[in-house]
Amino acid sequence: MNQKREIKMLKHHTQYLTLLAGYFNLFLFLLLFFSLSLHPQEIGQIGIEATGGLIAGRVYLSDSTVLNPDIPRPLYSFHCNGKYYSSADQPAIKTDSVFSQLFKNKLKVSIKIPGFSDPDWICGLSFSNTGNDTLRISNVVPYGEDRSSVYITGFGPPGPARAYLFRPGRRPVGVILPDNAWELGYSSFSSGNISVCALARRTGTEGALAERYETVLPPGAAVHYKIYNSLYSGEWQ
Structure with missing residues (x-):
């Protein structure tokens, strides 16, 4: 006993x-x-280069400072059925403030770009299954997965704890996220002494199944994200 x-x-x-x-x-x-994120300036706008795919261009700050990214970066990346894709992979069509891309003729991805006066430069990102097969969307990371940068996303085999922190020159380490943020994606990139950091959060679904680290999209279903951007100074610690 x-x-x-x-x-x-x-x-x-x-x-x-x-x-x-x-x-x-x-x-x-x-x-x-x-x-x-505590920085005297704010992001006013991030330029979009859409000659091929979608690439993050110059960053315009509220005090008229212009930042040039250290390397070309996609606006976002994701995994579909376990395979990596990024916004740099496909041509885009622009309608007003929305860029749309079609991956493998079955997944439509749309990103709504905020105006110059919108605070925090929050983007809307949507994935819609336009095909006949079920798709699994995961690992949504703003500005893409890049081993030269710091980012957080799912990693390794399926399991209850798959969130990992990646840092340049170091092995990835597991991190614990809150129960309502398993799907969170984070990244940052620098331009001199100022860096842009961003969080991607799942905000809703339509006809989809929201699982811990991925979203299951039957034909006609959709999942929506918000990407929150901010600034910080110095090196990531």
Whole structure:
């Protein structure tokens, strides 16, 4: 009887410590993100180069400063049925403030670009299944996965904890995200001493199944994301 009680107590304490560790990691992540984001300037607009695919161009700040990205970067990347794609892969059609791309003739991706006066330069990103087969969308990362930058996304085989932090020159390490943000994607890129950082969050679905790290899209279904952009100074720590 005492042994059963001790095992029960051990399970209880283990669950408590796991929960506590999750909140602690979330606290550190939010503290890091929002503390780095404190910068006197704000993003006014990010130029879009659409000669082939969609590439992030110059970054225009609220004080008229213009930043040039260190290397060309896609506006976004994602995995469809386990395969990597980016906005640099396909030509785009522009209608008003929305760029649309068609991948493999079955996945329509649309990104709505905010105006110059919109705060925080928040983009709307939507994935719509226009084909006849079910698609699985995951690993949505603003400005793409690039080993020369810092980013967070899912990694490795399916499991309850797949979120990893990637840093240049270092091995990826697992991170704990809150229960309502398993699908979160993060990245940053620099231009001199100022860097742009961005979060991608799933905000809704239409006829789709929202799972922990991916979204299942039957024919005709869609999933929607928001991409939040900000600035920070110095190196990522």
